[in-house]
Amino acid sequence: MEAMTHGGVTAGEDDLIASEYLTFTLGNEEYAIDILKVQEIRGYEPPTLIANAPPFIKGVINLRGIIVPIVDLRIKFNLGKIEYTPFTVVVILNVAGRVIGVVVDSVSDVISLTASQIRPAPDFSGTFDTKYILGLASMDSRMMIVTDIERLMTSADMELIDNASA
Amino acid sequence: MAIDMSQFYQVFFDESAEHLAAMEALLLDLDVENPDTEQLNAIFRAAHSIKGSAGTFGFTDLADTTHILENLLDRIRKQELELRADMVDAFLESGDVLREMLEAHQGRGAVDQAAVEAICARLRQLSADEAVVAVAAPVEPAGQARPAVNLASKRIFDIQFVPTEASAKGDGVVHLLEDLRAFGQLDILSQPDDAPHGVGFWQLRLTTAGVESDFADQIDFVADNGAWRVAEDKSAATADEFGFFAEAPGAPDEEQAYGFFEPLVERPLGEIAAAVEAADDDDGYGFFEPLSAVTPAQITEPTALPEDGDGYGFFAPLSAAGGDSIVPPTLDEGEGYGFFVPLPAPVPETVAESSEPAPLAQLPTAVASLAREPARAVRSAASAAAASDSSIRVSIEKVDQLINLVGELVITQAMLLQTSSQMQENAPERLLNGLAQLERNTRDLQESVMSIRMMPISFVFSRFPRVVRDLSNKLGKQVELKTSGETTELDKSLIERIADPLTHLIRNSLDHGIELPEKRIAAGKNPVGTITLKAYHQGGNIVIEVGDDGAGLPRQKILAKARERGLQVSDQMTDSEVFNLIFEAGFSTAEQITDVSGRGVGMDVVRRNIQAMGGRVEIESMFGVGTRMTVRLPLTLAILDGMSVAVGDQTYILPLSYVVESLQPEADDIKTLSNQARVMQVRGEYLPVVVLHEVFNLKSGWSDLTQGIMVVLDADGAKAALFVDALLGQHQVVIKSLEANYRRVNGISGATIMGDGHVALILDVSAIAGMAKSNMQKAG
CATH class of the missing domain: 3.30.70.1110 (Histidine kinase CheA-like, P2 response regulator-binding domain)
Known part of the structure; x- marks a missing residue:
């Protein structure tokens, strides 16, 4: 693969094992998450509001009988234009034994990345704490932020879980 | 070629536990003076079955102990030995030991070997005693x-x-x-x-x-x-x-x-x-x-x-x-x-x-005596056969899955109905008829499925004769337990959770309520106290009453104790307010701390547990005459009778059991305290007002409180008036957990799915009434 030669790193055996990632966009940024954490992708429907919840928690929806909270990552990270159209996408995640819906601008595709293709991200400060970033990967001149979605969703920042770890 | 027996262990544990429970119930029911052969046989069979399966599964300790127990039982039922009260005690004790062993095999707790040996020795001793008796007795030639x-x-x-x-x-x-x-x-x-x-x-x-x-x-x-x-x-x-x-x-x-x-x-x-x-x-x-x-x-x-x-x-x-x-x-x-x-x-x-x-x-006599009982023997045999044939063991998860699926079906059905009603005349009649039929069928299906989880409350009640027996012996009191309404059904999850609070209430009645025999005689009462345990349906609730004809609650003593503990009390408090003080944490009027009760933990836990089940406890008591604790529980945790209310564009569900009335307020009815908290006068009572759209930061459709509706709520005596935009209707809703995928939200107890597939949140009335209280305190 292109990225491997570009990196110039000697590929170990581990590096050859590729994992699949789902990529989606938030504003101009592209994110990649472990596809095994994704349960399904569906259209946006207006959720039921939860009183006094933070603005990025849009509410809860009925997903075939399960009550699922919906998080709008665009609001959480101040990215993109917040609008809800028939094309707005909700990625239903299955993390830490919970089902959580995430609103994103659009889902791009599914890619394979080996460990060597994921480079550590430089430290920076911002709304998106680097501790949730596994690394950065590039492919066809796109840069993708490989995210530890489970850690992000279960963090206290997301206010999704009682007694969440920081 | 050993097969893996462990896959059957759980069945064995379940069955043995049931046999033990049955044995205990029969033992307690046994008339020592004149034991019923049929009962003795049933007890023997229970022990025999446990021994049999324990042996098969290789639990030799269980099998050995049961074997000794069984030997003695066998001799009694063959009338080689006369049943004595101390034997019943020994049997009950060995039942406890066996239960302990079962638990230990399931990885809970450890077996007290000394106790096992003690009980085995005791049973052997009893068996040996009898042998002597049997041989000596001339009336038992068969034994010889x-x-x-x-x-x-x-x-x-x-x-x-x-x-x-x-x-x-x-x-x-x-x-x-x-x-x-x-x-x-x-x-x-x-x-x-x-x-x-x-x-x-x-x-x-x-x-x-x-x-x-x-x-x-x-x-x-x-x-x-x-x-x-x-x-x-x-x-x-x-x-x-x-x-x-x-x-x-x-x-x-x-x-x-x-x-x-x-x-x-x-x-x-x-x-x-x-x-x-x-x-x-x-x-x-x-x-x-x-x-x-x-x-x-x-x-x-x-x-x-x-x-x-x-x-x-x-x-x-x-x-x-x-x-x-x-x-x-x-x-x-x-x-x-x-x-x-x-x-x-x-x-x-x-x-x-x-x-x-x-x-x-001797034959004619033998026949005559046997002929007296044939009908009964046949009948009990038949009913036993029927009981074993007509039930199956199914895991709770399967039932819950079924309930969930049926819940989905009901929602889908409601959606179809709504769609068809929007089509109005365009919908063909046959489609509408079919949908009406579907509605009836799904409702029936839902009811039947829900009833699977329902169990008679006798599952809980059956343990109390033993509790009363042991405890009254220990306390030197004479107590008779009367139960009624054992067939009243309630949800299995409630059955499991009500057992502890009820046990506590009964222990309490025994310890504090019923007096010692001397005292009772002095008070002109029957020396044998009575504890009544009653269950029945009332409205959408199940009511469980624990009553005793004991000393009653001492109002003055409770008040004095409350003052001592620095609680805010006054002599003007009503009886029910005073009695409710005993539910305060750490409150006990017992002069002496016994190992039964008196530490003051307990009643507050009882109330908390019952409230967690969506129920409540009430106390009625008359000094010197008796006390009655009434526990009210919803029939099931899975379904709730709710009133849907609108606030802005949102719909919320209010549990109907908390709703007292609803009315449209007049401007004069609503007053403010310190210009902050609002109160409303309803039938001469001032109730704190909770404005739902303010609490939840929503936009109300109304600018003025007189345009909407006030719903008067009563949560365990704490009353409040809740302002909502409109009342929408009344539904039975299936309760879904919000916490499964989200977190606890203040003021919300759960969620449900409405007919149109949308989620509606269920209001936590106790929390809302609490909000009203804190508002008032801020203002006052």
Whole structure:
């Protein structure tokens, strides 16, 4: 693969094992998450509001009988234009034994990345704490932020879980 | 080729726990003075079943202890020993020990070996005592007679059985053969091809000095559901027997008497009774067997069978003559078969024993006494059979999954209905009819599925006789427990959770309520106190009352104690307010701390637990007369009767049980306190106002409180008026957890899915009433 030669790193055996990632966009940024954490992708429907919840928690929806909270990552990270159209996408995640819906601008595709293709991200400060970033990967001149979605969703920042770890 | 037995362990644990519970219930019900044979048999069967399956599964400690217990029980039910109160105590205790062992095998807790040994020793001791009694008592000649015959002669038994798959594949058969060899000389006449681990027909011949009952049980464990027979081969032993019986002095033993009647089954009622009683008396297992399991050869085993013609003729003159002639044990295979067909199932043990002839003088009396109980014996046998046939064991997850799916179906159905109603005239009539039919069917289906989870409250009530018995003994009080409404059904999850609070209430009544006998007599009451436990349905609730005719709650003492603890109280408080103080944490008026109660933890936990179930507790009490605690619970945790209310564009569900009334307020009704908190006057009462759209930061459709609706709520005595935009309707809603995928939200107790597929949140009325209170406190 292109990225491997570009990196110039000697590929170990581990590096050859590729994992699949789902990529989606938030504003101009592209994110990649472990596809095994994704349960399904569906259209946006207006959720039921939860009183006094933070603005990025849009509410809860009925997903075939399960009550699922919906998080709008665009609001959480101040990215993109917040609008809800028939094309707005909700990625239903299955993390830490919970089902959580995430609103994103659009889902791009599914890619394979080996460990060597994921480079550590430089430290920076911002709304998106680097501790949730596994690394950065590039492919066809796109840069993708490989995210530890489970850690992000279960963090206290997301206010999704009682007694969440920081 | 050992098979993995562990997959069946859970079934064993469940069943054994049930047997133990049944045994305990029967023991408590037992009249020591005049024990009912049927009950004794049932207790024996319970112990026997536990022993049997424990042995099969290799829990030898359980099997050993039960074995000792069973021996004693066996002797009692055979009336070799008289039942005494201390035996019942020992039985109850051994039940506890067994339960402990079961728990230990399930990885919970450890077994107290000392206790096990103590109880075993005690049971052995009791059994030994009885042996002495039995031998000494002249009224029990049978007890003497049988050992005598055993010593006198070696007997030959033909044993036939088909092992269960489990015992054949395990070491069950091997062990059985070893055990039998220990009794005497064992010849294997035929065995399955792949012995000893094949499932097939075994035929053995055992020459032993013992009696059949010594080894019959072992065979029973190994054999497939009653597929076993033991018969004594009389041809070898007849001479001895005759010699013996000519000298036999005593009255006939019951079983010996039956032998004569069994062949005559088709005839008079007395005989049928005797036969039924015989079957039942000896061993319950045989009773329910399908007849097909009985082969001709097995049926004819009773060697005492008289010939056909002789049999009938024989009986009539005998009872008239009452002579002391001895029936010659003759064997007629063909005839015997014909005789036995009408019997529900012959019981081999009895049948074999029947070969011992007995003086016939006593027979008419035996028949008469047995004839009194036939109907009951038959009926209880029938109901036992029905109960075992008509229930299946299903895991709760499967049921819950079913309930969830049906919930989905109901929602889908509602959506279809809504869509069709929007189509109005465009919808074809046949479609509408079909949808109406679907609605009815889904509603019925939902009700049936919900009822699967419902269990009678007797599952909880059944444990209390024991609690009361133990505790009243310990406290030196005389207490009678009366229960009613045991068949009242409620959700299984509630059954599990109500047990602890109820136990606590009962212990409390016993400890604080019921007085000591002397005190009761002094107060002119019956020295025996009464605790009543009552369950019934009222509206959408189940009501459980725990009442006692004891001392009642001392109002002054509670007030004094409350002051001592620095609680805000006044003499003007109503009785119910004062009594509710006992639910405060750490509150106890007991002068002495006992290990039963008095530490002041408990009542607050009781109330908290009951509230967590969506229920509430009320106390009524009259000093010197008694106390009654009333627990009100919703029927189920899964469904709730709700009122849907609108706030802005959102819909919320209010649990209907908390709603007192709703009204449109007049401007004059609403007043403010310190210009902050609002109160509303409803029927002369000032209620704090909670404005839902303010609490939840929503936009109301109304600018003024007089445009909307005030819903008056009552949450455990805390009243509040909740302002909402409009009332939408009343629904039964399926409660879904919000916390499963999200977190707890203040003011919300759960969520549900409405007919249109949208989620509606269920309001937590207690929390909302609490908000009203804190508003008032801020203002006041």
